[in-house]
Structure formats: C-alpha cells, structure tokens
Amino acid sequence: MNGFYTLFKKEVLRFWKVAFQTVSAPVLTALMYQLIFSHVLRSHVDAYPGVSYTAFLIPGLAMMSMAQNAFANGSSSLIQSKITGNIVFILLPPLGALEFFAAYLLAAVCRGLLVGLGVLVVTAWFGLPLPAEPLWALAFGLLGCGVLGTLGIIAGIWAEKFDQLAAFQNFLIMPLTFLSGVFYSINSLPPIWYAASHANPVFYMIDGFRYGFFGQADISPWLSLGVVGASFVALATLALWMIKTGYKLRH
Amino acid sequence: MTSAISIDGVSKRYGALQALDSVSFNVEQGEFFALLGPNGAGKTTLISALAGLARQDRGQIRIMGHDTVAAARDARMSLGVVPQELVFDPFFTVREALQFQSGYFGLRRNDAWIDELLFKLGLTEKANANMRALSGGMKRRVMVAQALVHRPPVIVLDEPTAGVDVELRQSLWDFVQELNDAGHTIVLTTHYLEEAETLCSRIAMLKRGRLVALEDKDTLLARAAKREVALKLSGELPTALAPLHSRNEDGRLVLTLPSLADLEGVLATLRNAGLEIRELSMLETDLEHVFVSMMNGEQV
Numbered sequence: 186m187n188g189f190y191t192l193f194k195k196e197v198l199r200f201w202k203v204a205f206q207t208v209s210a211p212v213l214t215a216l217m218y219q220l221i222f223s224h225v226l227r228s229h230v231d232a233y234p235g236v237s238y239t240a241f242l243i244p245g246l247a248m249m250s251m252a253q254n255a256f257a258n259g260s261s262s263l264i265q266s267k268i269t270g271n272i273v274f275i276l277l278p279p280l281g282a283l284e285f286f287a288a289y290l291l292a293a294v295c296r297g298l299l300v301g302l303g304v305l306v307v308t309a310w311f312g313l314p315l316p317a318e319p320l321w322a323l324a325f326g327l328l329g330c331g332v333l334g335t336l337g338i339i340a341g342i343w344a345e346k347f348d349q350l351a352a353f354q355n356f357l358i359m360p361l362t363f364l365s366g367v368f369y370s371i372n373s374l375p376p377i378w379y380a381a382s383h384a385n386p387v388f389y390m391i392d393g394f395r396y397g398f399f400g401q402a403d404i405s406p407w408l409s410l411g412v413v414g415a416s417f418v419a420l421a422t423l424a425l426w427m428i429k430t431g432y433k434l435r436h
Numbered sequence: 437m438t439s440a441i442s443i444d445g446v447s448k449r450y451g452a453l454q455a456l457d458s459v460s461f462n463v464e465q466g467e468f469f470a471l472l473g474p475n476g477a478g479k480t481t482l483i484s485a486l487a488g489l490a491r492q493d494r495g496q497i498r499i500m501g502h503d504t505v506a507a508a509r510d511a512r513m514s515l516g517v518v519p520q521e522l523v524f525d526p527f528f529t530v531r532e533a534l535q536f537q538s539g540y541f542g543l544r545r546n547d548a549w550i551d552e553l554l555f556k557l558g559l560t561e562k563a564n565a566n567m568r569a570l571s572g573g574m575k576r577r578v579m580v581a582q583a584l585v586h587r588p589p590v591i592v593l594d595e596p597t598a599g600v601d602v603e604l605r606q607s608l609w610d611f612v613q614e615l616n617d618a619g620h621t622i623v624l625t626t627h628y629l630e631e632a633e634t635l636c637s638r639i640a641m642l643k644r645g646r647l648v649a650l651e652d653k654d655t656l657l658a659r660a661a662k663r664e665v666a667l668k669l670s671g672e673l674p675t676a677l678a679p680l681h682s683r684n685e686d687g688r689l690v691l692t693l694p695s696l697a698d699l700e701g702v703l704a705t706l707r708n709a710g711l712e713i714r715e716l717s718m719l720e721t722d723l724e725h726v727f728v729s730m731m732n733g734e735q736v
C-alpha cells in the first residue's frame with residue numbers, strides 16, 4: 186500500500202513541479218479554441234434547444250483536454266523513465282502490478298481532472314451553466330481520464346522510442362479526441378461520419394460529460410457509461426497483463 | 437543455513453546470443469564475493485536475472501531462499517542492487533530520491549537511516565541538491581544509497597567504482613566492508629582486479645555466459661601460482677635449463693618452475709656449470725595474471 190502511495194505521489198509531483206507546461210498550457214490552448222470557435226460558429230451551429238453554441242462547446246473542450254492530458258501523463262513519464270533507464274528504481278522494489286498500474290493511473294486522472302477543472306474555470310464566463318447532473322459529469326470526467334490514462338500507460342510501456350509514442354499520439358489519440366463531437370453535435374453530421382463517431386469511445390465520454398452539464402445529450406448517458414466503462418475494463422486488463430508479465434519492461 | 441544467493445542452471449538467450457549458459461553457483465551468507473569476466477561475459481545479465489529485471493529462460497534463482505519468480509516480493513525485499521548504468525531521475529533532489537525509494541519498499545519514516553547513508557557516502561551537503569546538479573561520481577553514490585534504503589541482507593554492486601575518484605573508491609569500499617562486517621552478503625563486479633583481490637574472499641569468473649572458475653581467492657591464486665623465478669647470471673643459461681626459460685624481463689631471465697621444489701635442481705645445475713648467480717627473485721602472481729590466463733582459455 187505504501188509502495189503504491191509513494192509511486193502515486195512521485196508521479197503527481199513529477200507533473201506538478203512543471204505544472205506550467207502540464208496544466209496551464211493545455212488550459213490556455215482550450216481557452217483559445219473556445220475564443221476562436223465560439224466567435225466563428227456562434228451563429229451557424231445549432232446545438233441543443235436552449236443551449237447556445239458557446240456554452241455547448243465548453244464541456245466538450247474540457248473533456249478533450251482531460252483526455253489528452255491524462256494520456257500524456259503516464260505515457261510521457263514511462264517513456265522518459267525507460268529511455269533514461271531510471272525505470273529500474275521502480276522495477277527493483279517489490280511493487281505489485283496493481284500498485285504500479287493504480288499509481289500511474291491515478292496520477293494521470295489527477296492531471297486530467299486538474300486540466301479539466303482549469304478549462305471549466307477559464308471558459309465558464311462564456312455561459313456555462315451549473316451542472317444539471319453533477320454526478321454524471323463527475324462519473325464521465327473520472328472514467329474518461331481513466332480510459333485515456335490507461336491508454337497512456339499502455340503506449341508508454343509499448344513504445345521504445347519517442348517517435349513511436351509521438352505516432353501513437355498523433356495518429357490515434359489526436360483523431361480520437363478531435364473527431365469526437367467536441368465542436369459539433371453529431372446529429373448535424375452526414376450519415377457516414379455519424380456512424381464513425383459511434384465507434385469512438387471518446388465520443389461517448391464527451392456526450393456523457395455534456396449530459397452532466399445540460400441534462401441533454403445526443404445519446405443516453407447510460408449507453409455512454411456502458412461503452413466508456415467497458416473500454417476502461419478492457420484497457421485496464423490489457424495494461425495489468427503487460428505489467429504483470431513484464432512486457433517490454435523486464436527482458 | 438540458506439545460501440544468500442543460489443543460482444541453479446540458469447540460461448538466458450538474447451536472440452541468437454547465449455548470454456548465460458547453464459550457470460550454477462551459490463553465494464553463502466556473509467561472503468564478500470566477486471563476479472569477474474571480460475566485457476559481454478554476462479555479469480550484468482546474471483545480476484538482472486537476480487533482480488528480476490530480466491527473466492532467465494531456464495533455471496532457478498533464490499535470494500535468501502526466496503525464488504525470484506515464485507516469491508518475487510520476498511526475493512526483492514532481500515536484495516539491493518546498484519545497477520551498472522548511471523541512471524537518475526532529474527525531477528527530484530537526492531533526499532527525495534531516497535525517500536521515494538524507501539516508500540517503494542514499503543518503508544515509512546526512514547529518515548534516520550537515509551541521513552546515515554547520506555553521511556557515510558559523503559552526500560550530506562548534497563541532500564537537497566537536484567539530481568541533475570550532481571557530478572557523475574556523486575550520482576553513483578546516490579545509486580549506492582538507493583540500493584541500501586531497505587537494508588537488504590544481500591547487496592549486489594555492478595561496477596560501482598566505474599567513474600569514481602580514488603578517494604571515494606576507498607571510502608566506498610570502507611563502507612561496503614563495514615556492511616559486510618555487519619553481516620551483509622556482498623557481491624560485486626569490477627574491472628579493477630586489485631579491488632577483487634583485496635576485498636573478496638571468493639571469486640567466480642564468467643566467460644561468454646559460462647562459469648569458468650569458482651574458487652576461494654587464495655586457492656585460485658595458489659593454483660595459478662606458476663612459481664616464476666627471475667635470474668641474472670654471469671654467463672649463458674645451460675642448455676639443460678632452456679625448456680624452463682619463458683621470457684626475459686628487465687634483462688633478467690625468467691624461468692617457470694613446475695613447483696618450488698624444482699628450484700633446488702636449477703641451482704645445482706647452475707653451480708655445476710660454474711655460473712655465478714648475480715641476482716635471484718621469485719615473482720608473485722596476482723589476480724590479473726590468473727584472470728588473463730583464464731580468459732585466454734589456459735588451464736590453470
């Protein structure tokens with residue numbers, strides 16, 4: 186238990202010591218998206234009845250930033266440790282697979298939630314209402330960060346070089362997070378994109394998170410919860426298996 | 437008593453390369469043990485297998501009786517490893533690194549021991565310095581401290597003195613000797629053979645993944661002691677002694693004797709030939725000598 190707690194604390198400190206890059210920077214990026222898109226699309230896109238486009242945009246941007254940063258945390262920490270070799274300090278002690286996984290995961294979730302909170306705070310003045318269903322918002326915030334945090338751990342263990350990780354990030358994580366209905370309601374999409382969005386777990390996170398704020402969404406929050414929850418269980422199982430067998434960690 | 441380390445038929449391949457080939461030996465509790473071998477012999481691979489950083493393909497390893505696979509947790513609690521590569525986490529200070537390392541081993545409030553380690557390793561002044569700001573030798577000392585935070589009964593040092601100045605090397609060995617006196621089992625690899633010779637009581641030599649020697653240091657030295665005698669004579673060496681002549685050194689003739697008893701005969705032959713002995717000395721063998729001849733495949 187103490188092993189887990191120490192590793193968790195180390196992972197939190199690792200990003201917290203450079204919070205300017207790991208928390209402030211993504212919050213600023215999201216704010217810029219908010220400024221640009223709300224200005225350009227204000228009068229064009231029809232979101233939900235009674236919900237302005239500018240307000241509609243906020244939870245999606247927050248969830249997207251949470252997802253990207255939860256992914257970045259574990260993946261960058263692990264690849265740096267592997268490449269510099271200081272991962273031995275974590276491999277030598279008797280840390281269990283679950284302790285290892287939970288520590289990296291929770292640190293990633295912490296960073297994701299901090300970034301998400303930051304985005305909500307700096308964009309709230311665009312007309313974000315208080316959450317209509319706070320528990321749903323919290324559930325999707327946590328689970329969404331959990332899914333991407335786990336994916337980050339998997340990518341960090343799998344990648345052997347920085348460019349492999351960058352490829353993972355640019356060709357998988359970025360498309361998944363950008364093409365997830367952050368900037369539009371998928372009901373406005375042509376049928377093929379509409380169908381494709383349904384294969385993207387990030388879409389369900391965003392839709393569910395939005396439901397937490399507006400009490401309405403494109404699909405049922407229960408379905409979204411099911412998809413996001415199942416994704417988490419599947420990915421967590423894979424990550425635990427990798428850690429337990431020492432995949433790419435122990436030769 | 438359980439062996440501190442018990443290695444039984446351990447083999448490990450990296451692709452086509454046989455990094456370890458059926459290696460078996462034990463290290464007993466309280467020993468000061470040296471693992472020697474040229475670059476690429478498999479020393480680090482063997483240590484990685486002990487530490488669970490690598491998995492052997494075949495064979496079994498126990499640390500203080502705990503199997504490194506089946507009882508990995510207990511095995512790792514019993515083992516402290518100083519890796520060969522200089523590695524550190526640039527995000528933290530020396531003290532933080534040691535506190536984290538203690539925590540990973542499940543230890544809380546380890547600061548008294550951390551302070552002692554810092555003191556013994558001459559790091560007290562650097563306790564709050566960032567790891568990045570330390571010199572290479574100091575980083576190496578932190579790695580030693582990190583390996584000792586949980587007071588492991590078995591300590592393995594993979595070339596701990598590479599890149600470390602003479603003064604620190606001495607104080608490091610004093611400290612390791614102290615740990616050994618306190619009952620810790622020590623295993624070290626080094627390319628400075630005089631270190632192994634002065635510190636260790638038993639020596640294993642690896643060559644291309646195979647164990648080629650495993651002896652008490654003294655036995656090894658004695659077995660290898662080729663009884664060489666260096667002479668300066670008033671004239672030519674009698675032909676009868678030519679087969680013993682191995683080389684010349686500083687203008688002296690060096691004769692290799694099968695045993696010390698043969699010296700009598702040599703002296704008698706010289707006397708009978710009417711030669712005067714101007715200088716005579718016995719040459720000492722050292723570990724380096726033994727090592728080189730072992731690695732050249734000579735039977736000693």
Ligand SMILES: Nc1ncnc2c1ncn2[C@@H]1O[C@H](COP(=O)(O)OP(=O)(O)OP(=O)(O)O)[C@@H](O)[C@H]1O
Nearest residue numbers: 436450453455473474475476477478479480481482
């Ligand atoms: N991860 C790895 N992948 C492939 N080959 C490896 C790996 N680790 C070690 N080897 C190979 O295994 C052999 C043994 O290497 P090892 O590091 O154990 O040698 P060593 O005795 O520690 O040498 P040195 O004195 O240089 O430290 C070498 O030929 C090395 O190239």
Ligand SMILES: [Mg+2]
Nearest residue numbers: 479480481520
């Ligand atoms: Mg080595």
